[in-house]
Amino acid sequence: MINIFNKHPESLGETYGEHLLSALVFSATFLVCSIIVTIHAIFPFIFKTTATDLLMRVIKKNRPGLLVKNTKG
Numbered sequence: 443m444i445n446i447f448n449k450h451p452e453s454l455g456e457t458y459g460e461h462l463l464s465a466l467v468f469s470a471t472f473l474v475c476s477i478i479v480t481i482h483a484i485f486p487f488i489f490k491t492t493a494t495d496l497l498m499r500v501i502k503k504n505r506p507g508l509l510v511k512n513t514k515g
Contacts, residue, residue: 464504471500 451461475493482489501508 467500467504471496 448458451458454461456464475496478489478493478496482493
């Protein structure tokens with residue numbers, strides 16, 4: 443039963459706790475970015491690159507492999 447909680451984190455080289463923390467950081471970042479993008483939608487002159495910059499910073503820190511271009515296909 444425990445294996446279902448550890449299989450995915452282990453495939454990423456993480457413990458359950460490390461994966462939990464990483465996922466929560468992503469979740470909080472997406473929430474903040476959602477608010478920023480909503481404000482930007484109404485006032486396009488505000489937060490022009492803030493959400494993108496924030497997301498890229500979190501991805502580079504937690505999942506740098508996601509930014510590697512797929513050369514297949």
